[in-house]
Amino acid sequence: MLNLLAEQASAGGSMMLMVVYIVIIGGAMYFFAIRPQKKEQKRMAALLAAMEVGDTVVTTSGFYGVVIDITDEDCIVEFGSNKNCRIPMKKAAIAEVEKPGQE
Known part of the structure; x- marks a missing residue:
């Protein structure tokens, strides 16, 4: 037991x-x-x-561009040296933000 x-x-x-x-x-x-x-x-x-107009960004798909307008959820990014390529995109599609003076 x-x-x-x-x-x-x-x-x-x-x-x-x-x-x-x-x-x-x-x-x-x-x-x-x-x-x-x-x-x-x-x-x-x-x-x-902290993203501002004029910042350089890298998207999640790897494109480099410059922010030209920002709203609450979206931003308009200008790609390449051809100043006519402006694409609106969600802020969630931004992978990196680089300020103009940074390296």
Whole structure:
């Protein structure tokens, strides 16, 4: 009888150990996946909020252009040396912003 109780107690201990492992893995996933992603989203939001007319941008498709007009959700970007190529696009399509004096 005592032997049976000892086996049940050790099974409960292994269950507790499994719960601890799940918590540790969940914490590691948070610190290695979710937290850096949220930090990058905040950085991009600040970058897009600071975007001004005249800034050089790189789109998510790799095109370089100059911002010529900005609204709340959209911006108009001028591409290439031909000053007639103006394309309206969502701010979410901007990957990088470079100020005119930066290098």
